[in-house]
Amino acid sequence: MKRRDYGQYCGLARALELIGERWALLIVRNLAVRPHRYTDLLDGLPGIPTNVLSTRLKELEHSGTIERRIAPAPQRGVLYALTPLGHELEPAIFALGRWGALHMDEPRPGEIVTSESVIMNLRGVFDAEAAAALSACWEIRAPDLVLHLVVTDGKLEAGVGPAPAEPDLVITFQPDELPSYRELMQAAKCGLVELSGRRELLDTFLRVFAIPQPV
Structure with missing residues (x-):
């Protein structure tokens, strides 16, 4: 070819x-x-x-x-x-995604968000070192999106759909449309989400999935 x-x-x-x-x-x-x-x-x-x-x-x-x-x-x-x-290729994709995130502001006209982009952004920014001794399960719900994040001793499993077991914390985000990773994290940081479960795990979520910042 x-x-x-x-x-x-x-x-x-x-x-x-x-x-x-x-x-x-x-x-x-x-x-x-x-x-x-x-x-x-x-x-x-x-x-x-x-x-x-x-x-x-x-x-x-x-x-x-x-x-x-x-x-x-x-x-x-x-x-x-x-x-x-x-x-x-996944580590390279995560690295490119983190680098690209440093050059992103608000979505440009016509740009869309997909569940795959949200999940891959979360996987890409996941801080395994910060989650080394952590075991927790989050479920994120938003219009047209349900995804789960399961951390077991610093290892992440993320996927589309409900959590495989009872989640420790459900984070519900209610915008008019599917939120981007950045919008999701900013809303969670500002408390503009509904929480069900162990509320203290919101701070943990924000710490281990932190938005990249320019050096």
Whole structure:
């Protein structure tokens, strides 16, 4: 399959040849949250042309970054998922996300928020050192969004949907639309959320998922 060639014997150049095309990293970002069907990816990436999505999926599959799986019952069809090689990109995606967050203010006109972007931002800013001895479960609820964050001795498991067990704290955010990570954190910090459960874990949440600040 033809791909961009930078003509340099360099690891970064090779990485850009494999995943540097437009939309490729956002596809990887979404698949890092969970496997997606083709239509799920279209819905989660508004603005991507169908031919571009098809091309990127073929390129990522050819490079060994993603793979196709048969959806388990009762679902039908094909799911796209990251391979072990694809999951190795997660630290780089988190680092790029933290760096990009330093250059973000209010959303620009037309920009949207997705559940995948919220989860990946939370995973990217998670401070494992601050959570080293922590075990807690949060559930976050907002319009069109329910996600859970489970920390066990400094290790984070985050996903879409309700918590797998009774959450220690439920944080309910009620804007007019799906909040961005930054809006979610600012509302929690200002007390503009509803809490159910161990209220003291709100401060813990704000500490271990802190908004990046410029150095």
